[in-house]
Amino acid sequence: MSNDYDVTKETHLWFGPQHPGVTGNMSVELWLKGDTIQRGITHVGYLHRGFEKLMERRTFIQSFPIVCRICVPEPDTNEYLLAKGLEQLGGIYDDVPEKARWIRTLTLEMARLAATLMVLGGQVGSMGLGPVPQWMMTLRDYVLDSFEELSGHRIYHMYIVYGGVRRDLPEGFEGRLEKTLQTIEERLPWIDRLMFENDVFRKRAIGIGYVPPEWVDEMSLSGPIVRAMGIPRDVRKDYPYEVYPELDFDVITEEGSDMFARARVRRREIAQSINLIRQMLADMPKDGPFCLKLPSLMHWRIPKGQTYVRAEASRGEFGYFVVTDGTDKVRRVNVRGPSYVHGVSLLERMLPGTNISDLSSLMVSLQTCPPEIER
Amino acid sequence: MQSDGWMTQETVALSGLTRRLEELRGDGHVQLTLMTVTDWLEDGEFEVSYILTDPVLFRTVILGVRIPRETPELPTVSDIWPQAVTYEQEINEMFGIRFEGSPRQGVPFILEGWKDIPPMRRDFDTLKYSVEHYEDRPGRRSIDTRRFVGRVSDEKSFTDAWEPREDDGRERKLADMDGGAAGSDRGETTDE
Incomplete structure (x- = not known):
């Protein structure tokens, strides 16, 4: 007779959309035997706001408050890519002032730092370890304070616009940001001790969530997932943009391709981001314009054309496919978020054989983010 | 190509x-x-x-x-x-x-x-x-801050250009909260 403990009986279970272990408003439909997942399907659609359609009805400047909402932890990548796509098509990308490029790169790196802090906390939080996520969220909040000072907003900054950035750095910003970086640096050894030297985390992360390297090209994977396989791929190095070529950094890689290796990559990228921000604060030009003078922000028309622009977000390659048709609105914008592949195709492929108690930490490890899947 | x-x-x-x-x-x-x-x-x-x-x-x-x-x-x-x-x-x-x-x-x-x-x-x-x-939502009542411009600096010529809206008492209350003095200046738009 079969009962609920019978491992030969298949159980049908919905994981999400309202579940503390799910990364955002998405759900995974699972078929289990015992506590081992046999197969699963990712379901999205709980968060669809039709950003891409909305942009087709709005002028270019009106699209900026929309794109930043595609990613809560890291909106600046979206703003930057839309700005860059429009600038390229409008033929003004090469005219963007030098200082604006530095400030843009600074913002992008600050966003990467904030998002990585959050996801690393979530990684152990999904395993039931409380203090690290609390500290991480606090540290991220200090970065958000800097964003607030810079742009007036904590979450959605709308700071990078076409032509440059909205405002110059406030007076004394460098010193206050440096203080934040020092605070984060002081806490990192604590996090190492409580996270990477913790047996609970090690036992639940080492060897779990393995991604084979042959899937990288087959599925177009990117970001920390690839770097945790020992493959040095990073858009910042491979397709250099803004002032990244002028900065001194190496692509961080780890071996193992499991959840532990990915967490190690992220932990080392926090230190890397801090280092890069310091380099930028030291080398940044102090004077000069921060935005290009444009003829008219409200009535700018861009000739017909299409382009694909990319940048490295904390999760991997973020891309924007922008098509213009000679009017003051975009014809089509398609957002390529890394989660589109990581959260649907890759997750579904990894599910068979996974233990259900590892699912939530696996989803955090892949950094699945539903707004990118259903833009 | x-x-x-x-x-x-x-x-x-x-x-x-x-x-x-x-x-x-x-x-x-x-x-x-x-x-x-x-x-x-x-x-x-x-x-x-x-x-x-x-x-x-x-x-x-x-x-x-x-x-x-x-x-x-x-x-x-x-x-x-x-x-x-x-x-x-x-x-x-x-x-x-x-x-x-x-x-x-x-x-x-x-x-x-x-x-x-x-x-x-x-x-x-x-x-x-x-x-x-989708049903049309009645929406929230809001106060157009432009109607209060010039209260302090007495820029009547600018503020008089704004027509008063339907009075729901809310703006009068706001004016009262402002210390009552504002009523003499911009009162014509809120009291009518």
């Missing part, structure tokens, strides 16, 4: 699509980074774009193929790139383009119980749809 640094753009006829994709893949463009559609309503065509990336030499190709809007059908590429299943499922739902041989065609991805024309098509009227399907 148009080349821009590491990015090349080219278009191909529908009959040569599969062959060109395989050529590019053999040439090192092994990653399908993005698959997307642009609706050229005025031309009566969809342009399906395949963005392929060469991760070794860092080259990108945007390969476009134009298909008629009346018979939107394409061969699938999901046998070469497994993640194309999701792209093809979404494009099928949002644009109504059918991919021959692709699994999950017709399976809902984002929408639920959708009866209208595919919503990402240019001829889909978003305003009409929302008027028909």
